[in-house]
Amino acid sequence: MASESRGSAGAVCDAEGALTFVAPGSPLVSVLMTAYNRAGYIAEAIESVLRQSFPDFELIVVDDGSTDDTVAVAERYLTDPRVRVARNPRNLGDYPNRNNAATLARGRFLKYHDSDDVMYAHCLQVMASALLAEERADFALTSSRAWPGGATPILLTPRLAYEREFFGTGVFQHGPACGLFRTDFFRAIGGFPEEGGASDYLFWFKACAAGRALLVAGDLFYYRIHPGQSLQREQNAIEYASARRTAWSLLHSTDCPLAGRALEHAKTNFVYTLARDAYYQLRAGHVTAARTLVRSLPWPVWAKYLRRPRRSNDVGAGVPAEGGFASSH
Secondary structure (H helix, E strand, O other): OOEEEOOOOOEEEOOOOOEEEOOOOOOOEEEEEEEOOOOOOHHHHHHHHHOOOOOOEEEEEEEOOOOOOHHHHHHHHHHOOOEEEEEOOOOOOHHHHHHHHHOOOOOOEEEEOOOOOEEOOOHHHHHHHHHHHOOOOOEEEOOOOOOOOOOOOEEEOHHHHHHHHHHOOOOOOOOHHHEEEEHHHHHHOOOOOOOHHHHHHHHHHHHHHHOOEEEOOOOOEEOOOOOOOHHHOHHHHHHHHHHHHHHHHHHOOOOOOOOHHHHHHHHHHHHHHHHHHHHHHHHOOOHHHHHHHHHOOOHHHHHHHOOOOOOOOOOOOOEEOOOOOOOOO
């Protein structure tokens, strides 16, 4: 269990003697910031959340056993009643800690924000307003740029989300910070799989099969690239390569919303993407990742499905969403 700390107002001690905070009411949005050795970035990340134009949120920082000053920096912000800081007694790892953080959320919605990124001031306003207006959606998604295929908001059924992923420009490549989830939905589907660095990729298979995604405006936060990220390590490429075997099995799951010719089309595009990624990994000198990609599927599958892909920007354009424009579906 993580111990929590909070500013003096409303502070009480939990069963383990750690300070915690009991607010008179629950916020609409719980912003979850997991951290490990981010002392150089976390202040800017926290301040970007506190500057949101949307006021109804709490910020929960969950430190995963940092050995630097991450916790000390985060605790400077405990004077703000919206901030909570929790410290894990041992290192859990990235996605186990994200799931752990979700258990602390009190809001109707939850939003991940990485401790080395910057949330633009209008981010929560755009995402929460859209999700509040569209009751059919289980979660909202933003991207680093505008979504192809139509003006946002765009509502995707499970079939349309999978079509956009496998026949269009993709959905499953987005990180946890791109989503704003109804908390009950996130918990009902079991949170993130705990499969290393590729857990977010595999998560979208599950989330998009189980619920409806609402695509909202892009470019709502700054994703920082720096040498300390797991993304920059070859092990991350190997984990994503290993996840492709699981992804292939998910295409054959009864939960997959594609069937018949559409499913066969998806398999063709999926296998081509594997071949392309293996080539790029090999060019980058990541021999193990390239080999893992090639070995993720049996040779008969490669022989049957390795064909030139067919994709279109207009696929998965969605159904009319509340406040959105008419679409092609």
